Amino acid sequence: MSQAAESDPHTKVNEQWHRWYQTVNRLAWPVYHAAAARFVEGFRKDAGGYFGNWILLPTTKKVAAIVTVMNEKDTILSVLEQLHRLPLHELIVVVNGSTDESFEIIRNQSRATIVHYREALGHDVGRAIGAKLAESEILLFLDGDFPIQAEHLVPFVDAIEQGMDIALNNISPYIGLFSGRDDVTTVKEFINRAMAREDLQANSLTAVPHAMRKQAAQRIGYANLAIPPKAQVIALDRGMRISSPASVDVITTNRHRSRNVGRNNAVSELIIGDHIEALKTVLDLKGSRLSFQDRIRHR
Template identity: 75%
Template sequence: MINKKTRGPNGRTRKLRKSPKRSRIGKGTRSFKRPLKAAGIDWGEKAFRAGLLAASTAGTLLEEGSKASETDPQKKVNECWTRWYRSVKRLPWPFYHVAAAKFVAGYRKHTSGYTPNWVLVPSDKTIAAIVTVMNEKDTIASVIEQLHRLPLHEMIFIVNGSTDESFEIIRNQSRATVVHYHHPLGHDVGRAVGAKLAESEILMFLDGDFPVFAEHLVPFIDAVEQGMDIALNNISPYLGLFSRRDYVTTVKEFVNRSMSRPDLGANSLTAIPHAMKKQAAQQIGYANLAVPPKAQVIAIDMGLKVGSAASVDVITRNRLRTRNVGQRNNVSELIIGDHIEALKTALERKGSRLSYPDHIRQRKLTLH
């Protein structure tokens, strides 16, 4: 778009142009309006044509024993997408989301249907979203809206101790399993309950206090699809200088370093969103998931593949409550206590010095 005219040093008129504005799908995800080209390939057009072809041959593309239900077009389209995406090179996430949207548009054009706002995932494994809820009437509808955009096999809401309309909103707006406890379960216990109830191969954990864009959840699912047992939220970009970090962040990083995983920084199962294999949850023990850092220590000690999948800002967007405000609040002290419990578990499993060597001290001389 031409903005204005101005005169250069030689007196000639020249035109200044504005770069086209780019719309955003949430923080950190960019929607490209220009042709989606990489290495000379227009991936948007390529994906659109692949969607058309998939729709015309959908009956033969789905193998016998397919997990996609004939009555669930979203899962059917996702399975076709996964099959096609595995046949091409992996794309950067901004490219991926635009290509996936084009694939849906091509598929729905062939079937003469409207183009839904679906978000496709590069996996044909069954996926469960496990959401803990306590007095989230202002946000839970938005959480549900984003989850409906994904080809989920299960949505499990653990509503505990709520005194507002959260339960009614979930029951009326979703096709979900809702477990309702009239009394509070305690911090993170709902995750353990949901993991045990889930039947899916991939478990994705969320809280009901703020929605996460569906696009931002895909990398966590993909990390597990690619072989990671536990895919953590990489909160490191949001922490700032070490000298300004609080006690909670410091103890998270210390636990990871104690387990010889300094690469994880302060990333922890304490922070959502994260995902894991159902099999990993079984190996760790469902009850241990109620104390997230303890579960993480056990997973690392067992040799499970634990890594960071993507970064979702849950720090600046965290809902402020009376129990989590102030430097020494109830929630921060509970989390620090959880990490002390995790360190106790680490000491029991790895020895009194954890991963720290004792090369120069000759202890045997003190025994005489």
């Protein structure tokens, strides 16, 4: 950790908070945030100064937020404002294929490490690059196209603190009945069922926010992270602990672009293609029956 990070008052307050939080029973998230806010207020009265609306994390592990950005000048400032509320050790922003002022906004409004590519890499490749560069123990992945309240990110970090290797966004409450689901949602759920993890439903590394232990990213392989469903299959095959600790609605709030609107759009076809590659990995690992038992035919 850098000397600046060690002397950061937000980090110091978080360390004291975590020390206290370990002495009490786990709190429901609304109660947790209310108690943490009072803790910050008490520290502010004692030390003086303005701390803003800080959020405290139930961990003293180093946390990195990795954000991918492509032409997000209208939203990236709001994304950064929420992340600045957290006691992060690192903020890594991968700007790729941008032709707007995203880079300048990030450079002027944060102390983020900015990785800049003129060509468009896509969110998944950007996340893989950020994961490889990060030094922190917990990696938190977001996109720059819509802000997520800092409070809603805490359960993902907490899941890693509690022993999970990967913490997925539980999008299941937002996808509706099976009859109305799109092809992308269907194939996500099929991959999980093929790996005997039907409890994960349609939850996938393709959706943000999600968190991951740095060691898990290393074991999966950074190149494999660029194909999220394949990375998820590898993680499950290697016995990594995966849960879906919280739900953040990234479906109705997702920014509409020409590439992700309409049936069989370019983004959905790309995601389905990634899942076909993941399915090939499942077939290689499990055989033609995948994880499904042959209950009917007798040989």
